[in-house]
Amino acid sequence: MATQHSKSAARLMIAPAVFVLLVWMLIPLCMTLYFSFADYRPLRATFDAWIGFDNYVSFLTSSSFIGSLITTLQMVGGILLITIVGGVLMALLLDQPIFGQGVVRILVIAPFFVMPTVSALVWKNMFFNVDNGLFSYLYKFFGAQPYDFLSQAPLFSIIVIVAWQWLPFATLILLTAVQSLDSEQLEAAEMDGAPALSRFRFIILPHLSRAITVVILIQTIFLLSIFAEIFVTTNGAFGTRTLTYLVYQRVLESQNVGLGSAGGIIAVILANIVAIFLMRIVGKNLDN
Amino acid sequence: MSRAITTRKKVMWTALAWAFGLLMFFPILWTFLTSFKTEATAIADPPVWFFFDWTTENYNVVQERSNYPKALTNSIIIAVGSTLLGILIAVPAAWAMAFVPGRRTKDVLLWMLSTKMLPAVGVLYPLVLLAKWLGVMDSRILLIVVLMLINLPIIVWMLYTYFREIPGEILEAARMDGANLRSEIIYVLTPMALPGIASTILLNIILAWNEAFWTILLTTVDAAPLTKFIASFSAPEGLFYAKLSAASMLAVAPILVMGWFSQKQLVRGLTFGAVK
Numbered sequence: 168m169a170t171q172h173s174k175s176a177a178r179l180m181i182a183p184a185v186f187v188l189l190v191w192m193l194i195p196l197c198m199t200l201y202f203s204f205a206d207y208r209p210l211r212a213t214f215d216a217w218i219g220f221d222n223y224v225s226f227l228t229s230s231s232f233i234g235s236l237i238t239t240l241q242m243v244g245g246i247l248l249i250t251i252v253g254g255v256l257m258a259l260l261l262d263q264p265i266f267g268q269g270v271v272r273i274l275v276i277a278p279f280f281v282m283p284t285v286s287a288l289v290w291k292n293m294f295f296n297v298d299n300g301l302f303s304y305l306y307k308f309f310g311a312q313p314y315d316f317l318s319q320a321p322l323f324s325i326i327v328i329v330a331w332q333w334l335p336f337a338t339l340i341l342l343t344a345v346q347s348l349d350s351e352q353l354e355a356a357e358m359d360g361a362p363a364l365s366r367f368r369f370i371i372l373p374h375l376s377r378a379i380t381v382v383i384l385i386q387t388i389f390l391l392s393i394f395a396e397i398f399v400t401t402n403g404a405f406g407t408r409t410l411t412y413l414v415y416q417r418v419l420e421s422q423n424v425g426l427g428s429a430g431g432i433i434a435v436i437l438a439n440i441v442a443i444f445l446m447r448i449v450g451k452n453l454d455n
Numbered sequence: 456m457s458r459a460i461t462t463r464k465k466v467m468w469t470a471l472a473w474a475f476g477l478l479m480f481f482p483i484l485w486t487f488l489t490s491f492k493t494e495a496t497a498i499a500d501p502p503v504w505f506f507f508d509w510t511t512e513n514y515n516v517v518q519e520r521s522n523y524p525k526a527l528t529n530s531i532i533i534a535v536g537s538t539l540l541g542i543l544i545a546v547p548a549a550w551a552m553a554f555v556p557g558r559r560t561k562d563v564l565l566w567m568l569s570t571k572m573l574p575a576v577g578v579l580y581p582l583v584l585l586a587k588w589l590g591v592m593d594s595r596i597l598l599i600v601v602l603m604l605i606n607l608p609i610i611v612w613m614l615y616t617y618f619r620e621i622p623g624e625i626l627e628a629a630r631m632d633g634a635n636l637r638s639e640i641i642y643v644l645t646p647m648a649l650p651g652i653a654s655t656i657l658l659n660i661i662l663a664w665n666e667a668f669w670t671i672l673l674t675t676v677d678a679a680p681l682t683k684f685i686a687s688f689s690a691p692e693g694l695f696y697a698k699l700s701a702a703s704m705l706a707v708a709p710i711l712v713m714g715w716f717s718q719k720q721l722v723r724g725l726t727f728g729a730v731k
Contacts, residue, residue, distance in 0.1 A: 173555050173636065174555060174557065176551070176555075176636060177551035177552075177554075177555035177557070178551070178557075180547035180548055180550060180551040181547070181548045181551050181552065181563065183544050183547070183548070184544050184545060184547075184548035184567070184607065184611055185548070185563065185567075187544060187604060187607065188567055188570050188604065188607060188608070191570065191604045192570050192573065194581070194585075195578035195581035195582055195585070196573070196577065196578055196581075198578075198580075198581035198584070198585075199577055199578055199580065199581055202580065202581075257475060260468070260471060260472050260475060261472060263465075263468040263472065264461075264464075264465045264468065265465065265468045265469040265472045265473075266465065266466075266469045267469070267473070268472075270476075271472045271473055271475075271476040272476075272718070273715050273718075274476035274477060274479060274480040275475070275476050275479045275480070276714070276715070276718055276721075277479070277480050277483055277711060277714070277715075278479060278480075278482070278483070279714065279721070280661060280665070280707070280710050280711050280713075280714030280715075281483065281665075281707050281711070282664070282665045282667065282681065282682055282685065282706055282707060282710070283665060283667040283682070284667050284671075284682050284683075284685040284686045285685050285703045285706055285707055286482070288685060288686075288688055288689060288699060288703070289482055289485075289486050289699070289700070289703055290482065291689075292695075292696060292699060293482075293485060293486065293489065293696060293699075293700070294482065298498075299497075299498040299500075299696065301485065301502060304500060304501060304502055307500075308501070331479070331482065334479065335479070336721070336725070339718065339721060339722055340722055340726060340730050343722050343730055344730055377729075377730070378730045381726055381729040381730050385725060385726060385729075388572050391574060392574050392575055392576065392668065394575075394576075394667065394668045394671075395667035395668065395671060395682065395686070398671065398686065398689075399686050399689040400689075411574065411575075411576045414576045414577075414579070415576055415579065415672075418576075418579055418580045419579065419580070419583070419672070424580050427579075427580065428580060431574075431576055431577040431578070431579065431580075432577065434574045434576055434577050435573060435574055435577040438572055438573070438574045438577075439572070441572075442569060442572035445572070445729075446565055446568065446569060448729050449565065449568065449727045449728065449729050450561065450565055452728050452729055453561050453564065453565070453728065
């Protein structure tokens with residue numbers, strides 16, 4: 168059907184997109200790779216183009232790297248836990264026959280569209296603030312001592328903020344998956360007297376497993392790059408310095424470009440490990 | 456009898472769902488309410504809910520005092536500009552991949568997506584360096600290009616899935632009738648593809664509007680959009696809850712409305728077809 172003419176035309180049409188993405192991928196990434204083997208500290212006017220793997224060694228063996236890795240795992244893990252468990256429950260809830268379903272959906276989804284800096288600042292000031300935050304009033308109302316969330320439990324606070332933003336995403340995707348469930352199968356199980364919990368365990372959960380995997384992978388990729396929420400709340404202090412934030416600090420704040428670039432390459436490698444799994448699922452779906 | 460039980464169940468589920476819905480929405484509602492309070496009312500103990508003297512004072516203050524109008528203009532130009540530029544590059548590519556698929560189409564598509572997964576921080580310094588070298592640091596054009604590039608894979612992907620839903624027979628029929636490639640695109644494809652293109656534009660304006668890594672780190676004053684403008688509130692000066700709320704509502708409201716219209720596209724645009 169496709170002639171030779173239309174094939175070459177097609178190639179021409181794809182070319183600009185491929186070209187700009189190739190440039191975007193290759194040039195900065197090669198520069199980072201190049202810097203990662205250099206001793207490059209612009210503020211001290213130091214530039215030594217080749218110092219071997221020194222940056223990698225000092226980055227990987229520094230206590231701040233181990234710390235940032237643990238923080239990253241805790242943050243991403245905590246957010247995933249909240250959003251997946253909450254998302255499944257919320258999706259099942261929204262799938263029930265309810266009055267005003269459309270409106271509830273809109274209410275639930277809304278946080279996803281709130282700008283990260285806005286949600287971080289609103290939570291930080293109007294909810295977590297120890298003097299005037301809403302949670303402090305709640306604590307006082309129940310006769311408890313107000314709790315200073317952002318200095319006592321900074322990591323947890325950021326997890327709450329980001330989980331609030333991503334729960335809608337998980338809910339929406341899992342809802343799509345729930346709605347594609349064969350309802351006859353569920354009804355048959357109900358007729359046979361299967362209790363709600365085993366219906367969930369043996370029919371709903373297996374059906375959702377793929378959607379859950381996809382949500383985990385996509386969220387992980389986005390969550391590895393959390394930046395603004397940390398930037399405006401703790402600025403990386405009090406054990407909230409993730410790998411992304413550590414690299415940002417090394418590169419832009421302390422201007423140790425060589426060291427930071429080594430960290431950047433490590434971040435790229437870690438993200439790619441997750442990406443490979445996601446691409447495999449996407450690729451499989453593309454075939455049919 | 457069974458009907459009564461169903462209604463009761465429905466009421467129960469409704470109450471539960473609304474409770475959770477309102478819980479999720481509450482921070483936005485609270486920000487909305489606070490934006491109409493005076494600064495003193497905003498931190499009143501106990502908190503004041505609905506019954507206070509509603510004032511639009513904060514909105515006036517935010518709009519007059521700071522660089523809000525500039526930030527708003529920047530946000531609009533950057534979000535719309537990067538999206539349209541992306542569409543311009545992506546439409547031909549997605550069209551070709553959907554209608555003239557070759558052996559490598561799938562690989563190209565997957566490769567494009569993989570670029571989306573590159574952590575921004577991995578290319579932070581080179582980008583700052585290149586921007587300075589080209590003299591475009593803190594300029595709108597820089598952000599338009601960068602945000603176009605980070606969203607291009609999503610734009611191509613969404614358009615591709617929409618285009619693939621257009622039946623190929625229609626194109627064949629047009630070809631039979633003697634339509635060449637150009638008129639095929641203009642008269643046959645475009646009208647059918649418009650809804651898909653529109654939703655792609657909508658979702659990507661939202662994504663670009665809320666992008667908060669490059670917009671914060673590549674701007675200082677001139678090109679700073681709303682994300683950066685709001686971040687400047689992180690250093691509080693006296694009583695500022697009501698003003699923060701007003702500024703937040705101004706930054707969020709238009710996108711919230713757009714977002715509600717694009718719920719369905721969200722699934723398509725951000726899962727890359729992995730969930731159907």
